[in-house]
Amino acid sequence: MRRIGRIGRAAALLLALTPWPVLAPAREVPDTIAQRALACTGCHGPQGQSRPEGYVPRLAGKPAGYLLAQLQAFRDGRRRHATMAALLQPLDDGMLAALADHFGEQAVPYPPPAASTLGPADAERARQLVTQGDASRRVPACAACHGRALTGVAPAVPGLLGLPADYLVAQLGAWRTGQRGAQAPDCMAEVARRLSPADLSLAARWLAAQPLPARSAPAESPPGAWPLECGRTAERRTAPPAPATGLVARGAYLATLGNCAGCHTAPGGAAMAGGRPIRTPYGVVHGGNLTPDPQTGIGRWSADDFHRAMHEGRAPDGRRLLPAFPYPSFTRLARADNDALFAWLRSLPPVVRPNRPHELRFPYGTALAMTAWQWLNFRPAPARAQAPAEGLARGEYLVTALGHCGECHAPRGRWSAPGRALTGGTLPGSAWTAPSLHPVEGRPTPAADTVALLRHGRHARGTASGPMAEVVLASTQHWQVADLQAAADYLHALPATPAPPVAAAADPAVLKAGERIYADRCADCHGADGRGAAGAYPPLAGNPTVTQRGVGNLLQLLKHGGFGPSTAGHPRPYGMPPADLPVADTAAVLTYIRQSWGQRAPGVTALDVQRGR
Structure with missing residues (x-):
């Protein structure tokens, strides 16, 4: 049994929330796949040639x-x-x-x-x-x-x-x-x-060194027989499974809320059969097989065994589980929800797949270390039979228990123990950071914006990018609207944190260099005024991701690029091509963005860029 879900380990790069009203620009972006493919042609050349x-x-x-x-x-x-x-x-x-x-x-x-x-x-x-x-x-x-x-x-x-x-x-x-x-x-x-x-x-x-023939298109039909037996070609669509009913259907929805497959389904592997590597501060953990196979999965577990693992962080044999499985959050789950999750897991096809051994540094993973970790950092929550059904209590339950957002959005203490306040944290084993989920003084975030972002991956003023886009793709877009609203209302009601301090203006020469790079590499999409393009490219003006204290998320997006998530409401998102600029150019353009259009965040140095990379 290992960590269930990936919503907690996703960094939210929310290019969305503005501290003052920003009018949408009048210019329009072509609603074509060619426009979206510009995120690819930055490296692969015009038309992919x-x-x-x-x-x-x-x-x-x-x-x-x-x-x-x-x-x-x-x-x-x-x-x-x-x-x-x-x-x-x-x-x-x-x-x-x-x-x-x-x-x-393309020809x-x-x-x-x-x-x-x-x-x-x-x-x-x-x-x-x-x-x-x-x-x-x-x-x-x-x-x-x-x-x-x-x-x-x-x-x-x-x-x-x-x-x-x-x-x-x-x-x-x-x-x-x-x-x-x-x-x-x-x-x-x-x-x-x-x-x-x-x-x-x-x-x-x-x-x-060979010239191409006059007709360079692929041949129209495959040969009569392959010289070697080869694997299957890609499938464009996977047939949906038969709809579940009753307790199993409830468990399937809860698994989506917690994004269980994010850690327990390996790329290209069977659902919930484990094997996915998860990087942590103490080594690599491999997601466990949660199918009902009696030898390699949880086929011999009882509902009480499953509840004990979720609530107490203990395996059926009494072994203390690694906190990469987020039982410090799941301990708050109601027994009825644990039973529904277990019923859904028991309904899956059993898959024979032995669990891979973890790759942990000593003494992590030893019984003594796990005993000490739990003694210092973990206390099971009071037992509850049923989950809250609505209101702020429901939102708190979704955010702190099922969604386990604090596993990434809370700062970690000794031995990597997650905190309680959702004031931001570093993503374990990643260069991304998870920002604070608390509102900022003087800059209220409408709950409707949060709902739209989690459901559609974007709204009129922003886009979810980076690992948070993966969470929207696999999990939050499938939440019921009432649950999204409850979670947004809860986050909106958290205590406000102070606004970032105003920094001194950067060196004019650095700002001038950054302005030139921005005009050449960024303005076509994000606009010379930083307002972006409605429905396509997010604004940078007044953007909290742009002005947050750390610049790690900006560096990741600039280096690797990224698309917004594919959602039912927006199935074909726009993207940003990678821009692996020299260190000095990266520092200059980020400094310019952080100190333009009324923003006064601290500048970015070459040392910041090198550390972030």
Whole structure:
């Protein structure tokens, strides 16, 4: 049994709440997928055509099925790239499919091939590998899957021409070493492992030097038989499960409120079967298998066992559970809600998946350390039979218990114990910070804005970004409106915190440099006046995220970019491309933003940027 949910470990980058009224700008942003895809073309080039050198691949004209599979792999962690993961995690399959279709439809010229650097013998060896394979190693020809012309095969096999040699070498190496993978059986990994690194390099360099045929589009139909058995292609939609009823349906809704799948469902894995790694200050914890399998899951647990784990932080055998499982918050849950959650978990298909051992530093995880931690930092809450049904009491219950917001939005004390006041905290194992959820003196936040942000991922003056966008995607957009309203009312009623102090003006030369960078990189979307574009790009003027004490969230968004979350109300959000600027430029543009349009937050130094990175 491990930490259930991810709403508590999400940092809210709420580019939304203004300290004074700001009128929406008159300009309009095109409501097109091409406009939304600008978050991708910042790296992949106009229309996704990329560049002839480097590691950034071409997207234009590739089979849409292949592009969708890769977008899903980056989002779900099967391909590893920090910026791609951060950019795509708030998006559902529908939005990913729209991006894949858009780039697949782009017909733009390929760049001239690179000059060959291979000698005659190496070139002939590479040509044979690509066009004939190597029977002695049971390696099929590249052309057998990627098409005779090597331009790909619809709907899901990419072309191999028009790509930089460095990119091809890197991807073949990633297949060979397990850094990249596909759904089993993974034929590309098999091919890459059967070839030597030297042969992989020869094939990549030969492919990069080949001209494209006059017709460079993917072949229309797949070959009659694949030379190797390969995994399935990406699915655009997953059929919804049969609707639950009664106590099980209640438990399913409670699991959504707590975002249980956020920690207990591995990317691409079975629901609630565990295996997801969770970084903590004391090491990596792996989410446990909560399916009713009797050997590897909780199939032998009783309802009393489950309640004890949630309420007391103890396993059925008496073992004290790691506080990465947020029982300091879940101890406030009513017994009726625990029983409903347990009934829902028991209704899931059992999955045989042994729990991975945690990777903890000594002495964390030892019985003595867990006993000491609980003795110092944890007391079970008074038992309650039923949860509050409405009003501020309901809101408090949702925020402090089911939503376990304090696991991130409260400062941590000794041995990483979460506090009670929701005044902000550092996200464990992350560069993001969770801001204070208390209102600010003189700057009341309408509860309606909070409801809209949690339900739709945005409202007229802002957008949820960063890890909070993932929480909106998986959890809060599915809350009942009455529960959203109760949580918003509770947060609105918390004691107000003082407004940030006014800082001295920064060096004029730094502000001037930041203004130039802003005009070149930011103003097209956020406006020269910092007001953004209604319904698309959030305002920066009067924005509490812009002026908060720490700049870690701003640095993360600037470096990795990001989309707003896909929600039922706004299924195709707009995004921001990554902008990995030099340290001095990053400090200058953030200083300019924090000290413009009436804002007077402290400037950002090069040391701040280096620490934040």
